[in-house]
Amino acid sequence: MEILNRYFLEISYKGTSYHGWQTQPNAVAVQEVLNKALEIFFRKPIETLGCGRTDTGVHATQFYLHFDLENEFLAADYLNIIKSLNGLLAYDIAIKNIFKVKRDAHARFDAISRSYQYHIHFNKNPFKTDTSWLVRDQLDIMAMNHAAAILMQYDDFGAFCKSNADNFTNICKITKAEWEVTDEGLIFHITANRFLRNMVRAIVGTLVEVGKRKLKTSDLHLIIQSQNRSTAGASVPACGLFLTSVIYPYIK
Structure with a gap:
């Protein structure tokens, strides 16, 4: 059985072109675009969970999300991950930081x-x-x-x-x-x-x-x-x- 590691991503985005953060069936959302970039980079489907949901057209200068992956990275790997993901994303979404957290850390429920x-x-x-x-x-x-x-x-x-x-x-x-x-x-x-x-x-x-x-x-x-x-x-x-x-x- 694989042991999964949990990572937080800190991102920012201009929400003008998106129907909010959360993936929707008939509209493009930030989460959908980000998940596709993560899937391309890690070469496997990645499911993310955000710190909340923003409405259509709302922006975020700081937004956190978490995802699970069996890979464990060194701190030296983080800059390459950030650079590569930003290269896959459009101008209006930016990766600012990535870091490992405890297995039960939760981007939504842990925010105070x-x-x-x-x-x-x-x-x-x-x-x-x-x-x-x-x-x-x-x-x-x-x-x-x-x-x-x-x-x-x-x-x-x-x-x-x-x-x-x-x-x-x-x-x-x-x-x-x-x-x-x-x-x-x-x-x-x-x-x-x-x-x-x-x-x-x-x-x-x-x-x-x-x-x-x-x-x-x-x-x-x-x-x-x-x-x-x-x-x-x-x-x-x-x-x-x-x-x-x-x-x-x-x-x-």
Whole structure:
């Protein structure tokens, strides 16, 4: 009986051309493309499991996945593996690191924290079309930050979860939620132990409604307490959303 070794891959990708991370029957996903590259390099089918799933058009500057292989590599082999896999992949997916982990390490369930950014710009810019959302309204940033702070007072975010999602619980612990003003627009930073499907885009949509003064800051309390998706704002476009950090207790 073969003893399998478990490896983590750290990757980044621009999600514009993909229907999210997870392989789908009738659309091209990042996982499918990556699995094919791994199969070519290792000359055998490779099944991967990611740290989560991203929606169509969402990007990741840091994303982890694991796979099992009977081969055991030396540290000196890793640079060649990274270089070879990057040579097999298109420009919009990059291998950043590979390393061996314990046999029971799990890319999804072992993650203790995840961080996202959402990017907004206010002036037409062809170079931001796929990576930021163009907003033409003036926004009250102070009100948006006051509303964002309210999120950290709660742990049930059913009001921001996609309808009919298969979550076993809507409980999440948000540890950071704030807007940053940049030279080119705004970046929303949010960190939590876990996220519900479509949660970040729904939160951003609601906070932008506050910024447009269509909702009051205090309305966040009522929306969250309702646990009803229809009370929150519309989900913003996927193009501005980035998964930026995934933290594990055994990765420094």
